[in-house]
Amino acid sequence: MDAPFAAWPWDNLGVFKYVLYGPFVAKVVYERFYEEEEESSPNLSWCFHLLILFALRGLLHVAWNSYSNMLFLTRNRRIIQQAIDFKQIDTEWDWDNFLILQALIGSLGYYMFPFLRNLAVLNVKGLIIALILHVGISEPLYYWGHRKFHGQNLFNRFHSLHHSSLVPQCLTAGHATFVEHLGLAIVTGIPILGACMMGYGSACLIYGYSLIFDFMRCLGHSNVEIVPHQLFHTLPFMKYLIYTPTYHSLHHTEKDSNFCLFMPLFDALGNTLNTKSWQLHETLSSGKSSSRVPDFVFLAHIVDVTSAMHVPFVLRSFSSLPFRTRFFLIPFWPITLVVVLSMWFWAKTFLLSFYKLRDRLHQTWVVPRFGFQYFLPFAADGINKHIEEAILRADKIGVKVISLAALNKNESLNGGGKLFVDKHPELRVRVVHGNTLTAAVILDEIPEHVKEVFLTGATSKLGRAIALYLCRKKVKVLMLTLSAERFQRIQKEAPLEYQSYLVQVTKYQAAQNCKTWIVGKWITPREQKWAPRGTHFHQFVVPPILHFRRDCTYGDLAAMRLPQDVQGLSSCEYTMERGVVHACHAGGVVHSLEGWKHHEVGAIDVDRIDLVWKAALKHGLTPVSSGSTIKLKPN
Template sequence: MASQPGPLTQWPWQRLGNFKYLILAPWVAHSMYKFVSINNGHEKYLFNFSIFPTLLLRLLLGQLWISISRYHTAKNKHKIVDKSLDFDQVDRERNWDDQIILTALLYYIANLVLPGVANMPWWNIKGVVITILLHMGPVEFIYYWLHRALHHHFLYSRYHSHHHASIVTEPITSVIHPFAEEVAYFLLFAIPLLTIALTQTPSIVAAVGYLIYIDFMNYLGHCNFELVPKWFFDIFPPLKYLMYTPSFHSLHHTKFRTNYSLFMPFYDYIYGTYDVSSDELYERSIKGSNEEESPDVVHLTHLTTLQSIFHLRLAFASLASKPYTSKLYLSLATPVALVSALLTQIFAKTFTLEKNRLQKLQMETWAVPRYKFQYKSSTERDVINSLIEKAILDAEEKGAKVISLGLLNQGDELNGYGEFYIRKNPNLKTKIVDGTSLAVAVVLHSVPESTKNVLLIGKFSKTSYFLSLALCQREVQVEVVQKELYKLLKLQLPSELQKHLVLSDSYTTSKIWLVGDGVGAQEQSKAPKGVHFIPFSQFPLKTLRKDCTYHSTPALVVPEEYENLHSCENWLPRRVISAWRAAGIIHALEGWNAHECGEAVIGVETAWRAAITHGFLPFPFDEGCKIYREN
């Protein structure tokens, strides 16, 4: 919202949410009926029929610009504004498709009421020339002065401040305006289109091409990385007056009172509002950094389900900013997901998902291009290990102090909790962290202090052992119903603590269940009413019981100073990260010069105290930990 919202700020269909597309349903159905019902001269309704495909094309182009922009800003080489992007901006820009819906409605109406529109041809050179000339003249000129008027405090506070709330722009920032302001722009852009309609020179190429041109230039100017090559201007120097660059318009969002032009800087030069630092910023941005920024910490994750590809930061921003849940409508895009899975199989290369900052620490999250089901395949094991090892060596080459292994990248069967890479590379300077100590600490602090006994269930793992060890040291009785798990735990526990480990034949003696991997519906059905399921696994337990409480996988709330976090980590809420990811960050902050992988651990209490000291808080939030940290 603007700082002081004026009349017609909200879009008419704002309350409809994603159902807003139903507004177009009657128009789409009517256009399809008209197209198929006319046997002779069906070209008469071709424009009407093309409106909906044009809408889909514009949505696709918008999404491509989002993905490309986020990919390049994650690489950081030609990034223009290096500041934090947050969830507020993602939420504010969620309705970027509203203007596309409005355009489609106006085109459908124009098709009905304007003469010559319904039967316009594919191409008319006169109409195309008129559109170009009218855009360069009246449209650019009027927009310049309208834009300056919108920066007057009266209109700015009521309308345009909503757009300028985004200092770090994304392509879709360009179309984020209150409804009244967007209507004004549409009236302006209608000048060439109405003119060619009234002069009987319209064409589908002009009507659709003009929209695509506006979209392209809008997204270009707000993408936050410089991509217009310098040789463009070297070959044709006057082009600098006819075409703006991302860095040119970025200055308008950082300085506000310069570079007002729409797409052609010509009018800023004429009226003295051209920012004198435009050329310098362009030169610096297009040159970019000779060396990529060195991360201090790299967190290595991977894809989970086929749908998870759509939830990445590089994919749908609105989905990435929410905890992951399987959505029925995304199943319609299964063919796209399958193609993506095939491409990741062929072009196997770890890629950067996001970059963050905490204090002076530079952090990156990299993704191994493999899915959860592939980690369970013995035929994929060598390939996955090669990808992880290469990522570790790449991280060391870039100067990373720590690399943390997330999700299944630290599996015992896969790499012995990371020890495999230490054995192969004994001189490795980058420290490998599996996060066991902190994960155990988070689980322990989820167990009420008054608890006398717990039920431990699931497959044996490094985490289950150290969790049992810590509980037995606190004289909490650890009950186990699985004989194999009991034998493995007892074999490793010190003899003096084995008395606290009990093989039980009942699932009902404890209301606290500590749940590892391999627990399904059958085990859950045996739990008494009111049980608290506390997972210590990488993946959450499937919610099947309404009469029981399900806790999150081990996770922490990040400090307020944690920057550029605008996507959710898998199923976790906003600004919450897994304990395994947090462990790598804390390892670097503390400067610990040791690996935590294989059989090695940092220490449960040591990891916990360090996490709280550096501003991390348990999830769900515990006020007591905040008080502890501050004292």
């Protein structure tokens, strides 16, 4: 925005814009410690309440945004079915600028208007006067100003920024230019100042009006219809006194209608009321407009308590970045634990996020189980029950492919999903562990010149497939396993002429001259010491191993980048970068896009590794690593 007063004065401060709250904090602290002997300090009260008020307003927006993004609760009442993307999140990153502006205006008003310095706690007359001023002045003033901003000149210079958000969100309510929020501050301030000037001001008026104003703004931008249509059937006049999320969403999709602040009465008087408002509201409110059935579902799981906060319905901005533990998460740890445990006891699975690829809907469902629970023998039956219920639910609603995340397909838990396919042979949904593509990604990372690798987790599903594939490339594979029986079983699967390339080792010392380690079982820093200087650790172990050796390099978990035309991707998959998903997730995507009719469960078919790899590349998925590779079979 190049227009004057479009940009915010503190745009260049970044996160340091919150320093602008510093004088408020300093004033409160100063008066608390240096003026405590005085009977009262009006400045203390005003600064303190400004801080509290605008903290509450910020929390209100975040809470509303959390609710509207709880897809497991709201998916059948969503108005615009399209998901938001990273671009919208980044554009709206500074949605809270208006809170800083209004805090500064509030502090300035305190010194300009003496009648703000001695307010009662509650004055009912003031509430009534504020309501009258809101309906009589604020509503028509906002309606008139809003229509002016939709004129071609003002819209292009100022208001188009707000409408650049394709999917309204509660945080979109604060996303506008500086001059627009100056005008909104006037609209907000008229009822409060008016009541105070008449001598009927109160703290409850300031708190109540500000919070209700924000509540209604968030309601309109929530993109979830929660106002029951029965209200308007019982009391028809109410449809002109209170707007709905559907009503305001129509303003964002059809910009020349529904301009009101909160009361459609002014659109009716100004002949700008969208004729579809009530019919569409009834359809959405009654739940008749059901969400689209996805073609593909990725069944994820919780890793730990802090990672459980890395979801779009907690902190949208946090989930849009790769996960890492941050200090601000610590105070919320107990709350998150209670919520997750509640989901554990009462929920089955819940919809986390969705995106579109090749015009097909892909969803992520989550099993509410912590990572450590998968390693408790007595928890296995309960976890498998939840996974089975998710598969049966997907089958019932018509999902074509469901892919299992890392621990949901644990070999010791359910044989890589084979347990469910054997138990329900009539399944129409295809169950996929995605490990064929995971193996392909790991193999693609290994440089062509490598002639020897050290493999831990060698008898696992992935370890077996990697060993059998590499031996066919005449690469010597040192397979770490104490079980001679398991090793021999895998060795016999290899063609006779390649069996000699598979070598059983029982100690890490055997790899002290091997610079290519493929880690499929967690290894301690002490065990890493046996790797020679310059070793690269490829890995398919969950959780990833510690980066202990500074003289070695570490690969990430197998992952692939989704194509550029993916739509609606708004959160990062755990520690992955934006647009990057775990290889098993990508394997399910490929299975869906190819329309394969078989289940991919149990042992990996080594002969399909090249086929799956070529299919992934054909559909625009690309490997994240850039190393020269053992080339999989060319097209």
